[in-house]
Amino acid sequence: MRKRRKSGRRPLTGTLVFMAFIIVLCFLVNPPGVKKAATTESASIAASVAAGTNDDAQADTDGAAAQAPAATTGTSFQLADIPPYAGAPYVAVNNNVPYFSDSNLTEVSFEQYGDLDPLGRCTAAYACIGQDLMPTEKRGDISSVRPTGWHNVKYNGIDGKYLYNRCHLIGYQLTAENANEKNLITGTRYMNVEGMEPFENMTADYIKESGNHVLYRVTPIFEGNNLVASGVLMEGRSVEDGGAGVLFCVYCYNVQSGITIDYATGDSSESADAGNSAQVRTNQAAPTATQAAATANQTEAAYIGNSHTHTFHRPDCSSVARMSDKNKVTFSSREEAVSAGYDPCEICNP
């Protein structure tokens, strides 16, 4: 059941900046009074890490794409800058540029999983992923791990019924980690499948195709002493091509449609107005000027509903283009739309 052993060691500078990154995130997310370990010296290192290099932003292409809406820009991640969940499973952070610095970049594979904090919660998982770290056999059993806030709870309307998954911070398909308690958090099915997995897929397929490395870091974001993360910060940058192949920095929301979660404990309940929880049903981001950007606003909204007609559509349905913005609501799944009382469009047959 063991994967091929990994080659390569983390460079010392990488270790230092990794530790510093964890410290600065703890400092930014935890309110005063929460145990912190940041010293003046480490905070200084952290600041330089968080400042990172934004040169990557222009490792750009001739693609005609618009950028996903950015939640926060600047020199460090702050949860307060993340907009409330609005129907998309993730939002771009820092213009999709990771907070890595040039000194983090290496073409040698490594992986590091941060120690659990005093509350038993995961910290950051960080790796330079190459083909040598990727699995050569099927995933093993991970049920022995009980991440903080874990509850075995089922609801109708959730794919697989279970609200929570043991979410790998760095997915199995990338570094072949099985029951590593430093790499598993309590995450909703939605965050796991709709938020994190697409980035893992993109990264894995890029590495397989190119043989290159991707610097990759996933940091769970806990508010105060909560046992369940509010979300995760995911960062990735392809190394050998300077980010031309893979470059992202996103925040994935740890939410589930129709379910209210007590993040302090992991307790949950069906929302009073099922499918209309404040966490999961808000208006979409304001439309932007270009056609491409307009498409970007529909990122990850699996279906678009018309609150006037109570009909839901595929995002590329011709009816959506004609729909008034004020009538648009987004759904992450067909089930969500149906449970909210919407009927499928007869043109696009969603």
Added chain:
Amino acid sequence: MRVIVAVDDRGGVLFNHRRQSTDRVVRRRIEELTEGHALWMTRYTASQFITLPEQARISERPLRDAGPEDYCFVEGEPLLPHRDDIEEIVRILWNRKYPGDVFLDLRPEECGMVLQNTEDFAGYSHEKITMEIWKRKEG
């Protein structure tokens, strides 16, 4: 003209100005499919070919420049403005879910096209890739 596009499970094409994915087997298939015809693409698309095929033509507006019998390998350029000129769409499905912020804006099912052929094959870095050929209904 004939258009070639590659999309994920949600019809996505690009994320953060970058293609969602690529596969050398797909490129080889495209070369074979377009042999004997001009194959238009942008410089960005051309950058995924290690050696450009003989039939490649580079343009920053390939959909404008392609002739009626030509192919365009498109990565993110809007198709809708050229809807009336497109006779065929070759849609390549990664059969994977990727992040996306630019999506295919013209689904062949919705513009009077008929599926003529579909084929599954293994890629180099993808387990199963599907190539669909959609053609405009005659008459």
